[in-house]
Amino acid sequence: MTDPRPLKITRDDLARATPGPQASAASVRCPLCGAGNDAAALQCNACGEPLESAKTKRSRPRSTPESIAFARRSSVALFVLAMLGVPAPLVLVFGSTLLVRRHRAFVDAGAAHRALAYSAVLLSLVYCGLGLVFLIQP
Numbered sequence: 841m842t843d844p845r846p847l848k849i850t851r852d853d854l855a856r857a858t859p860g861p862q863a864s865a866a867s868v869r870c871p872l873c874g875a876g877n878d879a880a881a882l883q884c885n886a887c888g889e890p891l892e893s894a895k896t897k898r899s900r901p902r903s904t905p906e907s908i909a910f911a912r913r914s915s916v917a918l919f920v921l922a923m924l925g926v927p928a929p930l931v932l933v934f935g936s937t938l939l940v941r942r943h944r945a946f947v948d949a950g951a952a953h954r955a956l957a958y959s960a961v962l963l964s965l966v967y968c969g970l971g972l973v974f975l976i977q978p
């Protein structure tokens with residue numbers, strides 16, 4: 841029994857079968873064997889190696905409990921230092937650096953600690969401004 845219809849391969853079939861630039865951009869390369877895998881694949885379909893990029897894409901990277909605890913401690917410390925006024929330039933530099941570098945941890949630390957850290961930086965900015973005005977005054 842043979843199929844009477846002739847086997848016809850259209851241009852669309854070829855486009856679907858051959859991985860184009862879009863397909864390779866969306867695929868994940870296996871770090872072990874180098875085989876291309878679907879972007880949503882959790883494991884390599886050639887060797888079974890777990891694919892990290894697929895995992896990290898699915899779940900939002902969470903802060904570790906240590907980094908959250910550090911963010912909470914430092915937000916309190918920054919606020920206390922900012923209230924003192926004199927270490928304001930230090931608070932401004934360290935505080936803004938911490939907030940940028942460990943932004944995720946400060947977000948996970950909670951709104952109260954985040955507000956504390958931001959107000960510490962703002963307060964130190966005001967102190968620095970006042971200090972500059974005081975120094976510039978003849």
Ligand SMILES: [Zn+2]
Nearest residue numbers: 870873884887
């Ligand atoms: Zn592999």
